Amino acid sequence: MDTVIVFVIFFIGLLTIVKGGDLFVDAAIWMAKKTGIPSMVIGATIVSIATTLPEFFVSTVASNEGHSDIAIGNVIGSIICNIAFVIGLCSCIKPIKIKKGLFNVKGFMMIGYLIIFYIFARNGIVTFKEGFILLALFLFFIIINILEFKVRGENTEKIKKESVHSKKDIILNIVKFILGAWFIVIGAHMLVDSGVKIARIFKIPQQVVSLTLLAVGTSLPELVTSVAAVIKDEENISVGNIIGANILNLTIVLGSSALVSDNGLFISDQTLYLDIPIALLVMTIFVFSGAIKKEIDRKSGLLFLTIYIVYLIILF
Template sequence: MDTFLVFVVFFIGLLTIVKGGDFFVDAAIWIAKKTGISPMIIGATIVSIATTLPEFFVSTVASNEGHSDMAVGNAIGSTICNIAFIIGLCACIKPIKIKKKSFTVKGIIMIVYLLIFYAFASDGVVQFKEGFYLILMFALFILINVLEAKSTDAGFEETKNYSNGTKKDTIINIIKFGLGAWFIIIGAHMLVDSGVKIAQIFKVPQQIVSLTLLAVGTSLPELVTAVVAIAKGEENISIGNILGANILNLTVVLGGSTLVSDNGLLILPQTIFLDVPYSLLIMTIFILSGILKEEISRKVGILLFSIYILYLIILF
C-alpha cells in the first residue's frame, strides 16, 4: 500500500505541475500580445522562469538535503529532455519555424553556459563562488533580453486590440499567473519526496531517477507550454521557453543548488563523461538546425527523439 501511495503522490504532483503550466501559457500569451513584446522574449524570460520553478525547487531541496546527484541529474536531465523529448516530439507533429536572429543569440548563450558549467564541474565539485558566478550569468542573460526588447525590430510587434484589454482580463491573467506558480511549487515538493522513495523502492541510483522520472516530471510544464503554444500558432513562445528554461537550469537551478549545499555541488563521473556531452550533442543539433534551416523539421524532430530514447537505453 505504501508503494502504491508513493506513485499516487508522484502522479498527483505531475498533474498539479501540468495545470500550473497550462495557466502560465495562457497568461504569457496574453502578456506578449498586451505589451507587444516578442513572444520568443516572453517565452525565454517570464514563461521559462515559471516553467523552471519545478526544477529549481526539486534541485535546491535535494541539494540542501545532501542529494547532490539528484540536484545535478534533474537539472542536466531537464536540458536533455527539453530539447530531445519536447522539441523532438513537437517537431514530429508539426515542423517548427524559427525566427533566426533571436534564436541564434539565445542558442549560442545556452551552449556557452553549458560549457562553462562543464569547466566548473570538471574537478568533481562546483564550489560556492562558482555557483554565484552561475547566478550572475543568468542576470547577464536577462540584461541581453531587456536590450533586445528595446529594439523595435526584434522586441516589439503589433499589439492589435490587446492594448485596450479590459481590467477584468488583467485580473484574470494575474490570477492565472499566481495560481500557476503555486501549483508548480506544490507539485515540485510532491515530486522530490516521492522521487526519493521511488529510488529506494526499486533500489536504483538516485541520479538515474532524477535523470528520468524527475527530469521528465519537472519538464512537463515545458511540454504543456510547447504543445499548447504550437497548437495556438505561437511557436516562438515554445522555442523561447525551451531556450530560457535550459539557460535557467544551467545557471539559477545549478547555481542555487550549489549555494544551499554545505560542501559545494558534488559531481559524479557520469555527469562529466555522459550527461553533459549528451546535452551538448543535442543542443548542437537543435541550434544548427534552427540557424541553418530556420526551422526544426520533422526529420530533425525524429532524430532528436531517437537520440533521447538511446540515452534512456544507455542509462538503464
C-alpha cells in the same frame, strides 16, 4: 495499498500540471499580445522562470542536504529532457518555425553557458565562487533580453496603442498566470515525491532516478507549456521557454545549488563523460537546425527522441 496511493498521487499531480500549463500559456500569450513584448522574450524569461521552479527547489534542497549527485543529475537530466524529449515531441506534433533573429543569440548563449559549466566541473567540483559566477551569467542573459526588447521599442509602442485593456481582462489573466504557475509547481512536487517513492519500490539507483524520473518530473512544466504553445500556434513561446529554462538551469539552479552547499557541488565521472556530452550534442543539433533550416522539423524531432531513448538505455 500504499503503492496504490503513490500511483494515485502521481496521476493527480500529472493532471494538475497539465491544467496549470494550459492556464499559464493562455496568460503568457495574452501578455505578449497586449504589451508588444516578443513572444520568445516572454517564453525565455517569465514562462521559463516559472517552469524552472521545480528544478530550483529539488536541486537546491538536495545540494543543501549534501546530495550533489541528485542536484547535478536533476539539472543535466532536465536539460537533456527539455531538448531531446520536449522539443523532439513538440516538433513531431508540428514542425516548429524559428524566427532567426530572436533564436540565434539565445541558442548560442545556451551552448556557451554549458561549456562554461563544463570548464568549472572538470576538476570534479563546482565551488562557491564558480556558483556566484553562474548566477552573474543569468544577469547577462536578462540584460540581453531587455536590450532586445528596447530595440523593438517602436513596434511595441504601436501595439500598445492599438491594444484595448479592460480591468476584467487584466485581472482574469493575472489570476490565470498565478494559478497556472501554482498548479505547475504543486503538480511537479506531487510527481517528484511520488516518483521517488515509486523508484524506491522498484529499487532504481539514486543517480539514475535523478537523471530520469526526477528530471522528467521537474521538466513536465516545460513539456506541458511547450506542447500547449505549439498547439496554440505560439511556437516562439515554446522555443523561448526551453532555451530560457536551460539557461536558468545552468545559471540560477546550479549557481544557487553551489552556494547553499557546504563544500561545493561534487561532479561524478558519469556527469563529465556521458551526461554533459549528451546535453551538448542535443543542444548543438537544436541550435544549428534552428539557425540554418529556420525550423525544427519532424526528422529532427525523431532524431532527438532516438537520442533520448538511446541515452536512457545506456543509463539503465
